[in-house]
Amino acid sequence: MAGDASLTDEALVAAYRNGAQWAAGMLVERYAAKLGRFLYTRGAPEADLEDLTQEAFFKAFRSLEGWRGEATFRSWLYRIALNLGRDAWRKGRKRTQVTLEHEIPSTDGNPESLFEAQETGRRILRELGTLPRLQRDVFILRAQQGMNYAEIAQALNTTEGAARVHYHHALRRLKEAVA
Amino acid sequence: MKCDMKCDEARRLMHQADSNTALPEEVRVGHLPECPECAEEWALIRGVRGVRPQEMAVDVQAVARRVLLRLANARPDTARPTRRRMSRIVIWATAAAVAFGVGLSSLRSTSAPILPISTVSVLPELADLRQDELNQLLAILPAVDPLSQPLGAGLSDMTDDELQRLLRAMEG
Numbered sequence A: 001m002a003g004d005a006s007l008t009d010e011a012l013v014a015a016y017r018n019g020a021q022w023a024a025g026m027l028v029e030r031y032a033a034k035l036g037r038f039l040y041t042r043g044a045p046e047a048d049l050e051d052l053t054q055e056a057f058f059k060a061f062r063s064l065e066g067w068r069g070e071a072t073f074r075s076w077l078y079r080i081a082l083n084l085g086r087d088a089w090r091k092g093r094k095r096t097q098v099t100l101e102h103e104i105p106s107t108d109g110n111p112e113s114l115f116e117a118q119e120t121g122r123r124i125l126r127e128l129g130t131l132p133r134l135q136r137d138v139f140i141l142r143a144q145q146g147m148n149y150a151e152i153a154q155a156l157n158t159t160e161g162a163a164r165v166h167y168h169h170a171l172r173r174l175k176e177a178v179a
Numbered sequence B: 001m002k003c004d005m006k007c008d009e010a011r012r013l014m015h016q017a018d019s020n021t022a023l024p025e026e027v028r029v030g031h032l033p034e035c036p037e038c039a040e041e042w043a044l045i046r047g048v049r050g051v052r053p054q055e056m057a058v059d060v061q062a063v064a065r066r067v068l069l070r071l072a073n074a075r076p077d078t079a080r081p082t083r084r085r086m087s088r089i090v091i092w093a094t095a096a097a098v099a100f101g102v103g104l105s106s107l108r109s110t111s112a113p114i115l116p117i118s119t120v121s122v123l124p125e126l127a128d129l130r131q132d133e134l135n136q137l138l139a140i141l142p143a144v145d146p147l148s149q150p151l152g153a154g155l156s157d158m159t160d161d162e163l164q165r166l167l168r169a170m171e172g
C-alpha cells in the first residue's frame, strides 16, 4: 500500500491528514528531485538545494491546515518553495551545470545533437536570468516541470490566461536569444 | 512528407513527453521537420529539461527522513522537552501505570472494576508526546499481557494499527 505509485496526491494528503506518516514520505519521494531541479534552474545554489527542498516540504505539510484543496498539492508545494527561495536566488547566480536529460529522447540520437542540447541548456540558463520573474517561472514550470497552466496559475498566484501569456512571451524571448 | 498535425496538438505532446511518455513518432519525424516554430520550442523544452544539479545534490531519501522527523517533532507547544514537561510526563506515566495495575487487578478480582485514576485523562497528553517521549513512557509502563504481545520490542517498531490498539486499550 505504502509503495503504491498509483495513489493520487490528494489521496496521499488525505492519508497524511489522518495520521499516516508514510503518505508524507511518498509525496517527498514523488517530488523532491523535481523540486530541487526547479529551484536550481530558478537560480538557487547547489549547496542550498537539499535544505530548501526539505524546508519547502516541511512547511507545506505543516501548513496543510490552511490548504483547502483548491490548489493541487504540487502547486501548493512550489508556491511555498518559491517564497523560501528568494534569498537563495541571489546567491546562486553562477552555475553552469547542464546535463542532458537522458530520458528525453534526442531528436536523432547522435552525439552532436546531445552536445547541442547541452549547449542550448547553458544558453537557456543564462537567458532565463534576464527574463521578468513571472515569465521565467512560468516557462520553467511549463517546459521543464510539465505543469499545466491551471497548476502554474495556482503556484504563482496568477490566472491561467496570464500564465499562458507569460509563457509565450518567454518562449519568444528565448527563441530569439537561443536559436 | 506532409504533416496534418496541428501545432497545438504537437505542443501538447511535446509538453507531455517525459520519462514515461516519449515524444511520438508523428511529432518527431512528422511534424517537427515541417514546422520550425514547434522545432524551436522542442529544442528549448529539451534544453531546459537538461538543466539539472549534480547527482545527489538532493538526496531524496535523506530529505524524506528529515522531513518526517521534523514533522514528528514539531508539535505546537513542544519544540524541546523542558525539565518541567519531562517531569509532567513522568507523573502521567506513573498515573497510567497505576491505573493499569489497579485496572488489571480489579478485572481479576471483580466483575465491576473501579479505576481510581482515569486512564482516559492520559490520552490527550499521549497525543502531544513525541516519539522519544512515548518510548520513555512505555519503558516505565508495566508489561500488560493483552498489549505486550502485539506491541513487540517498542513503540518505534509499531504500525499505526498497533498504536491505535494501544490507545484503545488504554481507553478501556
Ligand SMILES: [Zn+2]
Binding pocket: B006, B007, B008, B010, B031, B035, B037, B038, B039
Ligand atoms: Zn507546429
